[in-house]
Amino acid sequence: MENSNFAESAKQMFTDYLKEHKCRKTPERYAILDAVYSMEGSFEIEELLKFLEEERKFRVSCATVYNTMTLLQNANLVVRHQFGTTSKYEKCLGTEKSHMVCTSCGKVTEIENLNITETITANIKKFHLTHYSLYLYGLCNKCHQAMKRRRARMNKDK
Numbered sequence: 001m002e003n004s005n006f007a008e009s010a011k012q013m014f015t016d017y018l019k020e021h022k023c024r025k026t027p028e029r030y031a032i033l034d035a036v037y038s039m040e041g042s043f044e045i046e047e048l049l050k051f052l053e054e055e056r057k058f059r060v061s062c063a064t065v066y067n068t069m070t071l072l073q074n075a076n077l078v079v080r081h082q083f084g085t086t087s088k089y090e091k092c093l094g095t096e097k098s099h100m101v102c103t104s105c106g107k108v109t110e111i112e113n114l115n116i117t118e119t120i121t122a123n124i125k126k127f128h129l130t131h132y133s134l135y136l137y138g139l140c141n142k143c144h145q146a147m148k149r150r151r152a153r154m155n156k157d158k
Contacts (some may be wrong), residue, residue: 010077010093017075022149031058032068033077041110042081042088045069059144079133083108100133104143111136 014033018025035052043051045065052058052065069089072078079092081099084106098116100109121129139147 003140006036006093010037010091011096013093014072014075014077017071017077021074023071028060028064029071031083032061032065034094035095036072036078036089038089039091039095042090042108044086044088048089051063076130081108081133092133098136100136100138100140102140102143103137104139107142109140 010033011030014029015025017023018029031052032048035048035056035058039048041049045062047061048069049060049065052060065111069078069080073080077091077093078089081088081090083099086106088108088153098111101107116134122134
């Protein structure tokens, strides 16, 4: 696992979660956790399956991946993002990311949270923040420019 501190913490938290919920600690589950914490950014299940097979030479069923991702979500180690009709997953231990979502074309861009974490933690009392997600909705530059051109043509035709 890359990012060894977070990856080791994630592994320990997952082990504790599996033990507490009387779930089996299988090599497949740990291989999926390892892959998730080795991947950068958000990903679809198909991308995770491909990564496991091609990069890790580890074959696992699609059902096992979906079931394990549910366990990882319940253990607060993975977050699921719903971008339109697409579900994407992302590790959430040690990462706070924001996403800009274009409401026209559906393009999703990750942005770093600069000072957002400090702002949030400074303004919350009696609450232990473990992770968060922030979504900003609007138009990407390409769609915004296209909209401006359409408006200009419409005004010209009047």
